[in-house]
Amino acid sequence: AQSVxxxxxxxxxxxxxxxxxxxxxxxxxxxxxxxxxxxxGQGLQLLLKYFSxxxxxxxxxxxxxxFKRSQSSFNLRKPSVHWSDAAEYFCAVGRSGGYNKLIFGxxxxxxxxP
Amino acid sequence: xxxxxxxxxxxxxxxxxxxxxxxxxxxxxDAMYWYRQDPGQGLRLxxxxxxxxxxxxxxxxxxxxxxREKKESFPLTVTSAQKNPTAFYLCASSKGLAGSTxxxxxxxxxxxxxx
Numbered sequence: 169a170q171s172v173x174x175x176x177x178x179x180x181x182x183x184x185x186x187x188x189x190x191x192x193x194x195x196x197x198x199x200x201x202x203x204x205x206x207x208x209g210q211g212l213q214l215l216l217k218y219f220s221x222x223x224x225x226x227x228x229x230x231x232x233x234x235f236k237r238s239q240s241s242f243n244l245r246k247p248s249v250h251w252s253d254a255a256e257y258f259c260a261v262g263r264s265g266g267y268n269k270l271i272f273g274x275x276x277x278x279x280x281x282p
Numbered sequence: 283x284x285x286x287x288x289x290x291x292x293x294x295x296x297x298x299x300x301x302x303x304x305x306x307x308x309x310x311x312d313a314m315y316w317y318r319q320d321p322g323q324g325l326r327l328x329x330x331x332x333x334x335x336x337x338x339x340x341x342x343x344x345x346x347x348x349x350r351e352k353k354e355s356f357p358l359t360v361t362s363a364q365k366n367p368t369a370f371y372l373c374a375s376s377k378g379l380a381g382s383t384x385x386x387x388x389x390x391x392x393x394x395x396x397x
Binding site for chain 1: 386
């Protein structure tokens with residue numbers, strides 16, 4: 169069965185530091201992968217997505233993610249974190265073909281220290 | 283300005299009452315979805331609809347009902363049969379391109395609290 173694991177429930181970084189949020193998936197075929205961000209009490213905003221091609225994907229707000237098939241991972245990175253990046257981040261996997269069902273990870277809550 | 287709207291933002295319900303959450307989109311998307319979010323958990327799919335007048339149960343449909351009479355609207359009713367309805371409810375939509383890449387876009391959510 170498909171599944172998504174985000175190993176880190178909470179992460180705290182200092183403003184200006186680099187960030188990496190981990191995401192591991194379990195899926196037999198070619199996955200479609202997404203990262204969403206959620207501010208408190210708000211809906212989810214799409215940061216970036218991977219469907220095929222270049223395994224390094226650029227997104228909004230300076231985020232990028234790298235798809236590594238051998239490690240079943242799709243980690244999210246940002247070279248320099250801003251205080252406004254404090255939020256919850258969700259990784260999701262969608263199956264190829266047919267109805268687009270998304271399986272979400274449990275999320276990683278990011279806190280940013282000044 | 284295209285997007286997805288959900289109303290109300292906050293909703294309070296007494297035990298035994300049915301309540302309906304509204305979701306409207308003007309993105310001309312064919313597919314619409316309802317998710318439930320609980321603290322410390324990811325999103326879980328309640329119902330989805332790929333086209334008008336058609337919808338399917340998701341992973342946690344018990345105690346919920348939906349309708350899809352118009353392309354732009356996908357209301358969710360939380361019935362009294364739902365044992366633990368207090369949660370944050372998110373509506374999403376997508377182009378619904380079967381067999382192809384498809385991206386879901388989310389509304390701002392409705393927080394339902396049972397008193």
